Amino acid sequence: MIQVARTMLIPCPMQDTLAYLTDFAHAQQWDPATVSCVPLAPGASGPGSRWRNVSRFRGRTSEVLYRLDVEEVDRLVFTGENSTVLVTDDLRFTPVSDESTRLTYTATFRFKGIARLAAPFLSKDVNRLADDVASALPRVMAR
Template sequence: MTTVSRTFTVQPSPEAVIDYLKELGHAEEWDPGTQRCVRLDEGQVRVGSRWHNESKIAGVSTELTYELKELTSRRIVLAGSNDTAT
């Protein structure tokens, strides 16, 4: 099983970082693998918000649907899945 993990060191407060990351469409700016990321629903970003993400990792293209699973002022959890991967 392949696992992909990315770690970034940033200067802003955790709250500012969470506010930026909760809009997963920003992944095109910070995730080198993301080629396109589009929100699938409307309104405020909240638990349950979803995005369609097209990525290329290690030369392999994949499309996943990400869902915001947890959102607090200090923690964000997004989970991506398709028919063959989570």
Template sequence: MKITRTITVDTPPSAVYAYLSDFTTSDQWDPGTIDTTLVEGDGAVGSTYHNRSVFRGNETELTYVTMDLQEDRLVVMRGENRTVIVQDTMSIRPGPGGVGTELVYEADFTFKGLVKLATPFLRGPLTKLGDEAEEALNRELPRL
């Protein structure tokens, strides 16, 4: 199940990239995140993060790994626990007319085990999560 949102802000791509590539900021823009801490690495590809989140009232923990970074263009993070794999892909490009930034945020969820059977019932809550992430990014990115 994939959720895609496009956010356009006046903030330069370099600032958006710097903010999103530091995944410890996810507690500011990811509505489910309680906190994210860097566990291993320096933020470069291969770095590992511990993420505590709440989804549908249940607290969960995920291990995220930085999969790809392309300066001012792309941030790809992969999170996993026993019930889900989520890949966050954040594509960054200059905004319309070369002003600001257009961010395409994609969260691709693959559920595992028994939770996989509930996937059709999770569309609504995941759509809401995407809407809330879009709101938070529209609030946070212009502050950079």
């Protein structure tokens, strides 16, 4: 298992930040590894909503199906899964002011099968990816 956490200051009100991140399709804008992310059903996002996410990691492209499991006034939890990994993205929001939000983003990767053997060698790359997200997300939200 690999777990990474980053805390960032988002230059938007908490309600706007939460609304934007509730739609995981936006990951294509703020996650540099995401190639595409499309909802599996039309309509507003909420608990049970699902997305097909295609990401590039270490030169390989993989598809992960994500689901929004928890939507609270200050927290979102997404779970993504394919045959080699179970990913949990836990996003916690704290208002800093009327115009900014502190976001603590924790991602947990649980590898399956033979992929578990690679986990110790992937930590550096997963941390780099977390750094890229922590850099990109505040910039995207500032637009």
